[in-house]
Amino acid sequence: MLSKKCKYAIHALIYLAERYQQGPVHIQEIADRQHIPKKFLEAILLELRNAQVLHSKKGKGGGYYLYKKPEDVNLMEIIRLMDGAIAMLPCVSLNYYEPCEECKDEKTCGIRDSFVGVRDETLRILSESTLAKIVHREKILGES
Amino acid sequence: MLSKKCKYAIHALIYLAERYQQGPVHIQEIADRQHIPKKFLEAILLELRNAQVLHSKKGKGGGYYLYKKPEDVNLMEIIRLMDGAIAMLPCVSLNYYEPCEECKDEKTCGIRDSFVGVRDETLRILSESTLAKIVHREKILGES
DNA sequence: GTATTAGTATATAAATTCTATAGAATTATA
């Protein structure tokens, strides 16, 4: 399951994607509209800024705004930043690889293949899911 | 990521699948061979017994043994028993459904579709991965 | 220079995961 942190991040980013190139948005506004504790949201947005997904502007009229294009930010990236590995086992993770303690020998491990398959399908779908597509989808669903 | 509990369960079940229909196996033996804390393993095996995956025999000469056929136990089932939902969001879980707090309206939610896709692919692969196939795969990999 | 806003550091609450302790109940067998 995704952590709350990750879900908050996704919703905040969608909110900002809907306002792409319309200037900075206050943390407080995002917090209010998406029902996210403000201080928790600050930490989340900060991480996203450090990852160059967002930029921020301090002082009056300041706030956060999407730096990357909405079509260049996808769920795979967001989840990795917030929750870390997407794979179900450390030994099949591309970005957070670690050998399994329980596992004597990776080459003769009978379960690895299954989890490699799950990982690949998961990454394929999540990387195709960009903020642009999500915003577009919500617009269409909202109209019908 | 799978919990340790779940990984322990998978390895214990593989161990028992390799000894299917060869009589009860001691907890201690499984614990030693798979490097699992004995008391933790006890709790795990108990759950699997309550779920009718294993049966047990008490007293001298007792132990645990696989009750279901190895071809009828798959990773999907084991993970659900140990860790609960497999889906990444509660609102797309088949067995552990809950509405998302963050979500105002499921019908106009732009991310649901992606996670439904991930869930379906994951379940497909995991449900195809039976203990029988895993044991068979390890045998082949071990020989080559 | 004052109000507004993000940024930083730290504390703490809450929940989950993992492991350990102690002993009761059951069974085989000598």
Place this chain on the structure above:
DNA sequence: TATAATTCTATAGAATTTATATACTAATAC
């Protein structure tokens, strides 16, 4: 029937992660 072997039960607590709150600092616009 006594003994040893084993599962079963209950509970406690350590360790880790997740989530939230408090208080203050730094930058910016006007």
